[in-house]
Amino acid sequence: xxxxxxxxxxxxxxxxxxxxxxxxxxxxxxxxxxxxxxxxxxxxxxxxxxxxxxxxxxxxxxxxxxxxxxxxxxxxxxxxxxxxxxxxxxxxxxxxxxxxxxxxxxxxxxxxxxxxxxxxxxxxxxxxxxxxxxxxxxxxxxxxxxxxxxxxxxxxxxxxxxxxxxxxxxxxxxxxxxxxxxxxxxxxxxxxxxxxxxxxxxxxxxxxxxxxxxxxxxxxxxxxxxxxxxxxxxxxxxxxxxxxxxxxxxxxxxxxxxxxxxxxxxxxxxxxxxxxxxxxxxxxxxxxxxxxxxxxxxxxxxxxxxxxxxxxxxxxxxxxxxxxxxxxxxxxxxxxxxxxxxxxxxxxxxxxxxxxxxxxxxxxxxxxxxxxxxxxxxxxxxxxxxxxxxxxxxxxxxxxxxxxxxxxxxxxxxxxxxxxxxxxxxxxxxxxxxxxxxxxxxxxxxxxxxxxxxxxxxxxxxxxxxxxxxxxxxxxxxxxxxxxxxxxxxxxxxxxxxxxxxxxxxxxxxxxxxxxxxxxxxxxxxxxxxxxxxxxxxxxxxxxxxxxxxxxxxxxxxxxxxxxxxxxxxxxxxxxxxxxxxxxxxxxxxxxxxxxxxxxxxxxxxxxxxxxxxxxxxxxxxxxxxxxxxxxxxxxxxxxxxxxxxxxxxxxxxxxxxxxxxxxxxxxxxxxxxxxxxxxxxxxxxxxxxxxxxxxxxxxxxxxxxxxxxxxxxxxxxxxxxxxxxxxxxxxxxxxxxxxxxxxxxxxxxxxxxxxxxxxxxxxxxx
Numbered sequence: 181x182x183x184x185x186x187x188x189x190x191x192x193x194x195x196x197x198x199x200x201x202x203x204x205x206x207x208x209x210x211x212x213x214x215x216x217x218x219x220x221x222x223x224x225x226x227x228x229x230x231x232x233x234x235x236x237x238x239x240x241x242x243x244x245x246x247x248x249x250x251x252x253x254x255x256x257x258x259x260x261x262x263x264x265x266x267x268x269x270x271x272x273x274x275x276x277x278x279x280x281x282x283x284x285x286x287x288x289x290x291x292x293x294x295x296x297x298x299x300x301x302x303x304x305x306x307x308x309x310x311x312x313x314x315x316x317x318x319x320x321x322x323x324x325x326x327x328x329x330x331x332x333x334x335x336x337x338x339x340x341x342x343x344x345x346x347x348x349x350x351x352x353x354x355x356x357x358x359x360x361x362x363x364x365x366x367x368x369x370x371x372x373x374x375x376x377x378x379x380x381x382x383x384x385x386x387x388x389x390x391x392x393x394x395x396x397x398x399x400x401x402x403x404x405x406x407x408x409x410x411x412x413x414x415x416x417x418x419x420x421x422x423x424x425x426x427x428x429x430x431x432x433x434x435x436x437x438x439x440x441x442x443x444x445x446x447x448x449x450x451x452x453x454x455x456x457x458x459x460x461x462x463x464x465x466x467x468x469x470x471x472x473x474x475x476x477x478x479x480x481x482x483x484x485x486x487x488x489x490x491x492x493x494x495x496x497x498x499x500x501x502x503x504x505x506x507x508x509x510x511x512x513x514x515x516x517x518x519x520x521x522x523x524x525x526x527x528x529x530x531x532x533x534x535x536x537x538x539x540x541x542x543x544x545x546x547x548x549x550x551x552x553x554x555x556x557x558x559x560x561x562x563x564x565x566x567x568x569x570x571x572x573x574x575x576x577x578x579x580x581x582x583x584x585x586x587x588x589x590x591x592x593x594x595x596x597x598x599x600x601x602x603x604x605x606x607x608x609x610x611x612x613x614x615x616x617x618x619x620x621x622x623x624x625x626x627x628x629x630x631x632x633x634x635x636x637x638x639x640x641x642x643x644x645x646x647x648x649x650x651x652x653x654x655x656x657x658x659x660x661x662x663x664x665x666x667x668x669x670x671x672x673x674x675x676x677x678x679x680x681x682x683x684x685x686x687x688x689x690x691x692x693x694x695x696x697x698x699x700x701x702x703x704x705x706x707x708x709x710x711x712x713x714x715x716x717x718x719x720x721x722x723x724x725x726x727x728x729x730x731x732x733x734x735x736x737x738x739x740x741x742x743x744x745x746x747x748x749x750x751x752x753x754x755x756x757x758x759x760x761x762x763x764x765x766x767x768x769x770x771x772x773x774x775x776x777x778x779x780x781x782x783x784x785x786x787x788x789x790x791x792x793x794x795x796x797x798x799x800x801x802x803x804x805x806x807x808x809x810x811x812x813x814x815x816x817x818x819x820x821x822x823x824x825x826x827x828x829x830x831x832x833x834x835x836x837x838x839x840x841x842x843x844x845x846x847x848x849x850x851x852x853x854x855x856x857x858x859x860x861x862x863x864x865x866x867x868x869x870x871x872x873x874x875x876x877x878x879x880x881x882x883x884x885x886x887x888x889x890x891x892x893x894x895x896x897x898x899x900x901x902x903x904x905x906x907x908x909x910x911x912x913x914x915x916x917x918x919x920x921x922x923x924x925x926x927x928x929x930x931x932x933x934x935x936x937x938x939x940x941x942x943x944x945x946x947x
Contacts, residue, residue, distance in 0.1 A: 223325050225541050226531050231742040234677040234687035236326040236753040245316055253313045258861045260324050261788045261806035261837055270413050270443035271466045274313055280784040280810025280833035281339035284869035284923050290763050291695040293338040299346050300489035301474050315417055317374045318390040320345045327736035328693025330671030331617035334599055338693040338734045349386035349423035354379050356947050363940025368397035368409055384425040392417045399936050402445055404459035410445035435474040442467040450929040458929035460502040461512040468497040484532045491525040506926040511645050512563050516581050517555040524548045537607040545599040557586035572651025585640040588633015589657030594626040617673035624666045627699040631659035662699050664727035669694045684743040694731045700775040703727045718770035729776040732763045748793040757784040766822040767875025779823050780815035784808055803840040821877050824870035834864035852900045859893040869923035887917030903945045910938040
């Protein structure tokens with residue numbers, strides 16, 4: 181139940197009209213003064229003071245990450261106004277939602293609206309339903325860029341970007357850090373071990389390596405397989421980097437990242453079975469393994485810096501799912517899906533460095549991505565034994581899975597994106613600066629399916645499940661190659677920044693972002709009329725499936741203020757975002773053919789507030805508020821029937837988010853200190869999707885609203901220059917409301933809660 185009331189929020193906004201987004205430099209140690217640290221960010225591809233950047237940015241510094249014990253993406257969302265995080269289970273379709281831009285809590289297939297970067301490396305696979313949550317150990321800061329970032333970051337930044345900035349190799353001396361975290365959730369143990377080592381290789385080069393291992397017992401029991409807890413999670417991660425100042429002009433950085441995350445079972449539950457309970461005939465395992473390589477070269481021309489960032493990544497997700505709810509449990513229906521992807525990304529940019537009225541960034545970008553997808557649908561052996569021990573037509577040699585009735589015909593998705601971009605800033609006067617940005621992109625997508633295997637669920641269901649026969653005739657997939665052509669989206673940005681005084685900056689920004697489009701294989705199949713993409717059942721149906729969807733676009737109109745005085749930082753951002761030609765999953769009414777389409781328009785308007793204060797050496801406080809209204813503002817009756825939305829349908833995001841913290845510090849002799857900290861976050865309820873089923877117009881039985889969630893974290897610590905010990909309670913008051921409800925019809929266990937109250941201790945040892 182939410183502890184905040186919306187009426188009081190508006191009173192607070194009226195009384196606090198000097199607030200901001202983006203101050204996050206809290207510290208674990210006792211403060212020696214009340215100054216708010218100056219934060220430097222690289223959100224515009226150059227180093228700038230946070231308060232000088234004319235857009236809304238939230239920054240979580242390393243001290244804040246450590247003080248709050250943030251180790252996963254959900255912790256970032258808890259601390260940032262206007263940002264939320266959805267995840268069906270660990271690693272399963274994790275998604276940041278920024279400023280309300282989301283149409284469902286478990287959207288699949290389409291590119292995400294918020295991009296994630298680790299330094300120069302793009303970190304998410306846009307096609308796979310399985311992506312990983314990257315840890316934040318040895319992180320210098322997290323930059324959350326709010327609003328479209330299409331000019332500098334390209335496709336996938338429709339609503340914004342999250343940038344994780346690592347600590348860099350340091351040739352000035354040896355450094356190390358060891359961290360452990362032991363937590364207990366109702367007696368179930370959570371263990372995390374982390375280490376970092378930095379060593380100089382010469383006066384101009386250094387090697388830095390960090391590693392982490394997690395073994396986390398869950399809290400959900402699966403009665404179907406007799407496993408309690410079942411949603412256990414483990415991960416191993418390694419990051420190695422070499423930084424080399426080759427000469428006075430050239431620097432070279434090389435980074436390798438490896439991570440393997442695994443969850444033993446899903447984290448969603450079925451409320452009808454009792455608290456924290458699910459029931460499946462198989463474990464719903466999810467595992468994702470990733471390797472990424474980056475080489476960044478920077479050369480100082482004297483008047484500008486040329487930077488080349490070369491990236492290569494390999495990702496291998498594996499997912500097992502119980503789909504029995506599709507047929508109401510008539511038989512145990514299992515799914516195994518395996519994806520593998522390779523991606524090459526190259527960016528070259530030139531950034532001006534002279535102290536003149538004109539500053540500029542120009543660059544070029546290229547990405548090649550190939551995703552190989554295959555899946556199998558299968559039966560357990562005991563069900564087959566009940567049919568006499570064998571069923572003709574099943575396969576036992578595809579993906580190592582026995583008793584498969586859907587198998588074969590893997591799919592390859594290729595995407596190529598190229599772009600040129602530029603941003604020019606001009607100092608109109610000592611206090612007024614204008615910026616203009618532009619990006620011209622070209623995107624080409626291809627899709628290929630091999631022939632063979634078995635594709636028809638109906639050819640199995642009718643004879644075997646409903647008629648009791650012991651064999652069926654597989655219907656093979658047909659070969660298909662789909663290359664619909666290229667699209668050429670362009671994006672722009674215009675901003676004006678006014679430095680009213682040494683303490684206060686105002687800005688106005690209009691920026692644009694977009695998502696890449698996708699292929700519709702159904703458009704290549706002739707319908708009843710004989711024309712491609714037409715209905716198989718009704719030749720008069722006017723809906724003709726197009727070969728591909730179009731990129732959707734977002735315009736963001738924003739004004740804001742950033743201020744910093746002795747002991748306090750205050751900022752304000754007010755925005756309106758217009759989402760045009762929304763890419764959505766659709767189903768044709770006449771024959772239930774599924775496809776991606778562009779339909780309707782949505783708007784999100786809101787205000788984001790943030791305050792960080794240090795009135796004295798012993799006390800710090802922070803408050804962040806985000807209020808937004810995001811809904812469908814334009815849609816036709818035909819579009820509504822296909823996608824399930826109607827005029828006024830709210831998007832899948834909370835209207836109100838509030839978070840805050842208080843920290844009390846007690847300095848001790850010898851530079852040591854004690855601290856006590858409380859963090860509170862409150863998230864309003866939100867819809868899990870659109871209210872109607874696509875293609876039927878009937879009310880969706882799975883449509884619903886999550887609960888309002890209030891989470892309180894407590895921590896008490898002793899800190900010295902070399903080591904620290906922190907006792908903590910996460911979700912201290914055991915908030916058990918449902919913060920996620922899966923909208924899909926093929927699951928009985930669709931609800932998710934926060935991890936229950938977890939009591940633990942963290943130790944850190946550093947040089």
